[in-house]
Amino acid sequence: MITIKEIAKLANASSSTVSRFLNDSGYVSDEARKRIEKVIRETGYIPSEHAKSLRTKQTKVIGVIVPRLSTDTSSRLVNAINDELAEHGYQIILANTNLSPAKEIENLKLLRSRQVDGIILLATNVNEELIREIRQLPIPLVALGQEIPGISFIVNDDYGAAKDMTELLITRGHKKIAFIGVPEQDRAVGYFRKKGFMDALQEKSISICNEWMAEANFDLSSGYEAMKTILQRTAQKPTAVFAVTDSIAIGAMHYLMEIECHIPKDMAVVGTGNSRVSQYIKPSLTTVDFSNEDMGRKAAKLLLHHIKETNGEPKKITMTYSIIKRDSV
Amino acid sequence: MITIKEIAKLANASSSTVSRFLNDSGYVSDEARKRIEKVIRETGYIPSEHAKSLRTKQTKVIGVIVPRLSTDTSSRLVNAINDELAEHGYQIILANTNLSPAKEIENLKLLRSRQVDGIILLATNVNEELIREIRQLPIPLVALGQEIPGISFIVNDDYGAAKDMTELLITRGHKKIAFIGVPEQDRAVGYFRKKGFMDALQEKSISICNEWMAEANFDLSSGYEAMKTILQRTAQKPTAVFAVTDSIAIGAMHYLMEIECHIPKDMAVVGTGNSRVSQYIKPSLTTVDFSNEDMGRKAAKLLLHHIKETNGEPKKITMTYSIIKRDSV
DNA sequence: GACTAATGTGGAATCGATTCCATACACATC
DNA sequence: GATGTGTATGGAATCGATTCCACATTAGTC
Numbered sequence: 001m002i003t004i005k006e007i008a009k010l011a012n013a014s015s016s017t018v019s020r021f022l023n024d025s026g027y028v029s030d031e032a033r034k035r036i037e038k039v040i041r042e043t044g045y046i047p048s049e050h051a052k053s054l055r056t057k058q059t060k061v062i063g064v065i066v067p068r069l070s071t072d073t074s075s076r077l078v079n080a081i082n083d084e085l086a087e088h089g090y091q092i093i094l095a096n097t098n099l100s101p102a103k104e105i106e107n108l109k110l111l112r113s114r115q116v117d118g119i120i121l122l123a124t125n126v127n128e129e130l131i132r133e134i135r136q137l138p139i140p141l142v143a144l145g146q147e148i149p150g151i152s153f154i155v156n157d158d159y160g161a162a163k164d165m166t167e168l169l170i171t172r173g174h175k176k177i178a179f180i181g182v183p184e185q186d187r188a189v190g191y192f193r194k195k196g197f198m199d200a201l202q203e204k205s206i207s208i209c210n211e212w213m214a215e216a217n218f219d220l221s222s223g224y225e226a227m228k229t230i231l232q233r234t235a236q237k238p239t240a241v242f243a244v245t246d247s248i249a250i251g252a253m254h255y256l257m258e259i260e261c262h263i264p265k266d267m268a269v270v271g272t273g274n275s276r277v278s279q280y281i282k283p284s285l286t287t288v289d290f291s292n293e294d295m296g297r298k299a300a301k302l303l304l305h306h307i308k309e310t311n312g313e314p315k316k317i318t319m320t321y322s323i324i325k326r327d328s329v
Numbered sequence: 330m331i332t333i334k335e336i337a338k339l340a341n342a343s344s345s346t347v348s349r350f351l352n353d354s355g356y357v358s359d360e361a362r363k364r365i366e367k368v369i370r371e372t373g374y375i376p377s378e379h380a381k382s383l384r385t386k387q388t389k390v391i392g393v394i395v396p397r398l399s400t401d402t403s404s405r406l407v408n409a410i411n412d413e414l415a416e417h418g419y420q421i422i423l424a425n426t427n428l429s430p431a432k433e434i435e436n437l438k439l440l441r442s443r444q445v446d447g448i449i450l451l452a453t454n455v456n457e458e459l460i461r462e463i464r465q466l467p468i469p470l471v472a473l474g475q476e477i478p479g480i481s482f483i484v485n486d487d488y489g490a491a492k493d494m495t496e497l498l499i500t501r502g503h504k505k506i507a508f509i510g511v512p513e514q515d516r517a518v519g520y521f522r523k524k525g526f527m528d529a530l531q532e533k534s535i536s537i538c539n540e541w542m543a544e545a546n547f548d549l550s551s552g553y554e555a556m557k558t559i560l561q562r563t564a565q566k567p568t569a570v571f572a573v574t575d576s577i578a579i580g581a582m583h584y585l586m587e588i589e590c591h592i593p594k595d596m597a598v599v600g601t602g603n604s605r606v607s608q609y610i611k612p613s614l615t616t617v618d619f620s621n622e623d624m625g626r627k628a629a630k631l632l633l634h635h636i637k638e639t640n641g642e643p644k645k646i647t648m649t650y651s652i653i654k655r656d657s658v
Numbered sequence: 659g660a661c662t663a664a665t666g667t668g669g670a671a672t673c674g675a676t677t678c679c680a681t682a683c684a685c686a687t688c
Numbered sequence: 689g690a691t692g693t694g695t696a697t698g699g700a701a702t703c704g705a706t707t708c709c710a711c712a713t714t715a716g717t718c
Contacts, residue, residue: 001467003674014698019676026677027696044465046442050388051674053379054703061422061443068408075404079397082425091439093390093422096411110420113375114390136373138330250609280579282611332704343668348706355707356666380704383673 002045011039022047053115062303063111063119065095065104072246072275073292074122077144080296081120088304090117101125105133112137118303120144125185140306142299146188147316152306154299154317158188161288161321162196162244165270168286169240170204172329174268177201178212178238180226180248193244193272212238216248223251231259239267240329246271246278246287253281253328268329283327290321331374340368351376382444391632392440392448394424394433401575401604402621403451406473409625410449417633419446430454434462441466447632449473454514469635471628475517476645481635483628483646487517490617490650491525491573494599497615498569499533501658503597506530507541507567509555509577522573522601541567545577552580560588568596569658575600575607575616582610582657597658612656619650 004022008015013032020026021036028036039045053059062085066074082092093116095107104121108130111119118139123130123146134141134151143153169177179197184190201208211234216222223243231237243249249271253263261267263283271278274289298317306312333351337344342361349355350365357365368374382388391414395403411421422445424436433450437459440448447468452459452475463470463480472482498506508526513519530537540563545551552572560566572578578600582592590596592612600607603618627646635641 001674004676005674008698015675016677016698016700017696020697023676027694029696032696046438048383048674049443050379050382051703052676054377054383054674054705055676057703059379069411070404070408075399078423079399079425082398082423083427086425091422091424091443093420094407094411095420096408096415098412109375114378114420277606277609280606280610330704333706334704337668344705345668345670345707346666349667352706356664358666361666377704380673381706383675383704384706386673 001048002043004045004047007036007039007043007045010043011035057115059115059117060090061114061116062090062092062300063095063107063114063116064092064122065097065107065111065119066122067097067099067124069094069096072277073273076292077122077296077299080293081300084297084300085304090304097124099124101127101130104130108133108137112139118142118307120299120303123148126187140303140310142303142306144295144299146186150314152302152314152316154295154302154319155188156290156295156319157321158192159196159199161272161290161323162193162242163200164196164321164323165272165288166197166200166242167204168323168325169242169268169270169329170200170206172240172268174240175206176209176212176236176238176240177206178214178227178230178241180214180216180223180230180241180243180252182216182218182244182248189244197242209234209236209238211236216243216251218245218247220247220251220254223248224255225251227252227255231255237267241267241269243269243271246273246275246285249285249287249328250277250281253285264327264329270329274324278324279326286326286329287324288321289324290319295319330377331372333374333376336365336368336372336374339372340364386444388444388446389419390443390445391419391421391629392424392436392443392445393421393451394426394436394440394448395451396426396428396453398423398425401606402602405621406451406625406628409622410629413626413629414633419633426453428453430456430459433459437462437466441468447471447636449628449632452477455516469632469639471632471635473624473628475515479643481631481643481645483624483631483648484517485619485624485648486650487521488525488528490601490619490652491522491571492529493525493650493652494601494617495526495529495571496533497652497654498571498597498599498658499529499535501569501597503569504535505538505541505565505567505569506535507543507559507570509543509545509552509559509570509572509581511545511547511573511577518573526571538563538565538567540565545572545580547574547576549576549580549583552577553584554580556581556584560584560590566596570596570598572598572600575602575604575614578614578616578657579606579610582614593656593658599658603653607653608655615655615658616653617650618653619648624648 004015004018008018018036021028097103119141122144126146126148181194182190214226214230216226249269253269263269271285271287274287278285278287333344333347337347347365350357426432448470451473455475510523511519543555543559545555578598582598592598600614600616603616607614607616
């Protein structure tokens with residue numbers, strides 16, 4: 001590999017001058033500029049980022065930790081983050097946790113050793129150890145999707161969205177509404193969405209039947225199973241079902257179709273997240289759009305802000321949402 | 330940041346010894362080992378990868394260039410690549426071209442300056458300049474999706490898949506088959522899939538009507554428009570349509586539904602790629618599965634092979650495919 | 659007891675950039 | 689002519705690791 005020294009020699013200058021030329025810092029005469037430019041063009045010289053980083057403590061790389069990349073939400077978020085960061089000359093290095101909390105911490109360390117300038121963490125379940133690890137991080141971190149006390153985060157208005165959506169169902173005349181959630185460890189999806197649902201019912205004095213509440217994990221088949229469980233154990237069939245994610249909703253719809261329960265005539269279904277699939281299935285799914293694109297860009301901007309202002313206060317941003325009315329209600 | 334020197338001082342050893350301890354290279358006595366271990370544990374020392382890379386010329390980072398991250402294919406590929414590489418202690422740094430050829434080259438340079446150990450390029454259109462740039466790369470590169478002469482690549486059997494699928498339509502009695510393609514610059518999707526389609530028809534001596542051939546780009550709405558164009562300009566309505574991607578197929582289906590053309594009774598539709606959506610739409614889409622998961626892992630393995638054996642011959646791998654029969658035919 | 663071999667350790671050069679500092683020259687100002 | 693200022697350049701230290709080499713100690717062999 002060709003180095004700055006060799007460029008300097010070929011251009012009849014010192015490496016200091018070449019460096020000043022490269023970074024546009026300090027004086028370089030026009031003649032020297034021309035000579036250096038020529039040599040660089042001819043040799044195809046590309047400066048080593050490692051040597052640079054070692055000296056400057058800046059890497060222009062941001063670490064992004066995601067639970068898994070192959071989901072709609074993750075890939076849209078990462079795409080938006082990348083677009084925004086690229087505009088500011090940053091690249092991203094990916095770390096995939098495959099939903100394992102241990103890997104979340106391991107990745108945090110890995111990224112630290114690469115001296116990334118900052119980290120964006122797409123959090124799922126937040127535990128004590130993770131918070132401790134984040135706190136002692138020497139670089140800024142922005143969490144997405146979950147509230148983490150003391151650090152900057154961006155969350156969706158999970159509570160408001162779930163409440164609004166439930167109210168929509170009530171407005172349409174539904175009184176017997178089933179609910180398929182996920183474990184409450186996941187504060188955002190498990191706890192807040194459930195709370196929004198419950199509060200909406202309570203405000204309208206609509207009773208909640210335990211038989212209509214089921215728990216799934218994040219995948220489609222678990223939505224299918226949850227719907228099955230609900231309908232098989234209850235005598236009084238609900239007229240609508242609220243699912244905390246689109247995948248769960250689509251799984252539930254599959255079961256309903258299987259037993260020839262018509263959507264929305266016999267049973268209304270709503271999801272959450274506005275996955276790409278949701279608009280192409282039949283009937284198209286009424287859901288909540290959280291604008292991942294916007295969230296990703298905001299996250300990138302917030303992180304860049306923290307990188308600039310190292311002593312900036314932690315910020316909490318709550319994204320707005322919109323209800324997408326389609327044919328499943 | 331704490332450095333190896335400070336660790337050495339605290340552990341009453343030299344940095345050489347600490348380094349030997351860290352890399353398990355050379356002699357370190359048990360006593361020294363214990364002292365160093367203790368100090369590292371207490372200080373939470375994490376070695377700088379930059380200093381390491383500068384010296385060793387190894388980064389344990391692979392660059393991955395994708396046209397865009399938010400598509401099914403890309404995100405599944407990247408996920409698989411990441412999984413495989415992570416198992417071997419590598420991380421990936423992402424570069425997004427947003428479909429611009431200029432950015433493809435720019436990213437190549439960017440990754441080179443970061444001294445990644447290798448590059449995986451998810452190629453779209455391959456031009457002379459790109460090939461030149463790749464050839465003079467001092468590190469191994471594996472291309473995905475497109476054939477690039479002289480370097481290792483993994484491609485789908487686009488020709489075979491398109492031919493097989495067309496034969497399926499013919500077997501089902503279709504003789505008037507429309508085709509929605511993409512520009513032939515994209516050799517894999519544009520040229521080979523089209524050729525497979527044409528050859529299948531020719532072999533069965535089925536004539537091809539120019540009015541039934543349309544071109545779209547990769548997005549859904551262009552599939553919608555292409556279908557519209559075909560049906561509006563032809564007197565003789567085809568009975569089936571072959572789309573070179575699932576997105577195009579779904580766009581076409583939307584138009585067909587709009588004009589109340591029943592699928593598959595009035596018109597059979599087939600796509601290519603087995604996108605996640607394809608199985609959830611109604612009617613579910615008959616399509617070709619290329620197993621991106623497998624391709625991603627193979628790409629990672631092939632790249633690692635080239636990193637080890639620097640003088641390895643370029644390899645060409647063609648993936649197999651399988652036709653997924655569903656309800657749209 | 660002399661020699662070799664194995665074990666263990668630290669000093670110093672090195673990787674490829676940036677950056678502080680010293681120096682030099684040209685010109686303007688009083 | 690002394691002084692100051694802006695322009696231009698190169699030398700040398702530095703970042704934090706690895707690694708070669710020299711050296712010291714101990715053990716084993718004849």
